[in-house]
Amino acid sequence: MMDLDHLAVAGATLAQAQGHVEDALGISLQVGGEHDVFYTHNALIGLEDGLYLEAIAINPDAETPERPRWFDLDRFSGAARLSNWICRTHTLEETMGLMPRGIGAPVALSRADLRWRMVVPEDGILPYDNMCPALIQWDAGVHPAKRLQASGCRLLRLTVSHPDAERLNATLAPLLNDDRIALETGAAGLQADFETPHGRRVL
Numbered sequence: 001m002m003d004l005d006h007l008a009v010a011g012a013t014l015a016q017a018q019g020h021v022e023d024a025l026g027i028s029l030q031v032g033g034e035h036d037v038f039y040t041h042n043a044l045i046g047l048e049d050g051l052y053l054e055a056i057a058i059n060p061d062a063e064t065p066e067r068p069r070w071f072d073l074d075r076f077s078g079a080a081r082l083s084n085w086i087c088r089t090h091t092l093e094e095t096m097g098l099m100p101r102g103i104g105a106p107v108a109l110s111r112a113d114l115r116w117r118m119v120v121p122e123d124g125i126l127p128y129d130n131m132c133p134a135l136i137q138w139d140a141g142v143h144p145a146k147r148l149q150a151s152g153c154r155l156l157r158l159t160v161s162h163p164d165a166e167r168l169n170a171t172l173a174p175l176l177n178d179d180r181i182a183l184e185t186g187a188a189g190l191q192a193d194f195e196t197p198h199g200r201r202v203l
Contacts, residue, residue, distance in 0.1 A: 001095050001175045004158070005088035005136055006145070007053045007192060008071055009203065011080030017055035018043045020080035026198040027151045033111050034059055038069045038120075046148030047155055047194075055080075068124030070107075070134070075125075082190045082203045084126070085133045085158060087176060092117055092137040099135065100127040100171055106137075115140035129188040131162045133172070156200070157193040161186035 011017025018029050025045070032042035032054060039062035042054040058073050068074050071084050089095040096103055096119055104121035119135040126132045160183045162168060169183040192203045 001091060001098075002087040002089040002133075002135070003176070004051060004133075004155075004178055004181065005086045006051055007082060007155075007158070007203075008084040008086065009053065009055045009080060010071055010073060010076050010083035011055065011057045012076060012078075013060075014041055014043060014055060014057040016080040017057050021045065021053065021055050021203065024203050025151075025153055025194060025196050025201050027153055027196065029055060030148060034062065035109065035111065037065060037107060037109055038073075039063055039065050040069060040073060044144065044148055045151050045153065046145055047151065047153050049154065050143070050145050051155055052145040052148055068122070070118065070120045070124060072125045072130050082192055084130060085160070085190065086118075086136050087133040088136055088138065090137065092119070092135060095135060095175065098171070098175060100132055100168070102127045103132065103135065113141040114138070114144070128162050128164065128168050131160050131165075131188050131190070132168060133176075152197040153201075154195045155180055155192060156195055157182060159184055159191045159193075161189045161191075163188070 029043040032044045034041045041059040042056040104119045106117040165183040
């Protein structure tokens with residue numbers, strides 16, 4: 001009912017988020033764009049298997065949004081880090097009903113010919129201390145991963161840690177079948193292991 005779509009690395013600035021990814025993976029990111037509604041901007045890298053990764057931060061040159069930003073960016077502090085994972089569905093409303101309470105409501109977004117809906121909580125904070133995946137449905141345009149240059153980077157494993165990982169896993173297991181994703185009990189956090197042209201690297 002849903003598939004891993006992309007990963008997000010947040011930073012206090014886009015330069016910090018982008019630099020963190022490039023230092024970790026040894027690959028240069030491509031120019032992304034700006035997001036209306038939440039007033040953020042990003043840089044992108046194409047991954048193997050139809051995935052991509054975005055470095056994202058608040059756009060200091062944009063307006064202040066009327067609502068909290070996605071990915072809990074309003075509260076972001078500290079070093080840039082892998083902050084969120086996003087899953088794609090073609091049945092957004094149905095999938096939302098099976099997700100944890102507080103997952104949020106769909107927000108219609110667009111950039112150029114892309115049209116998509118992202119499920120964003122009212123306070124910008126996803127369930128399970130942001131360890132629950134965000135939901136997205138692409139409604140128009142070619143998926144971003146298909147527009148990005150091949151980087152030679154492949155996601156090997158995404159480890160999602162949370163003190164209540166067992167309960168989160170019970171919710172997600174019927175919806176997501178992906179051997180690369182592991183939910184483990186521990187402090188809230190994400191780790192992604194990649195195979196890159198420079199060998200195995202970790203975010």
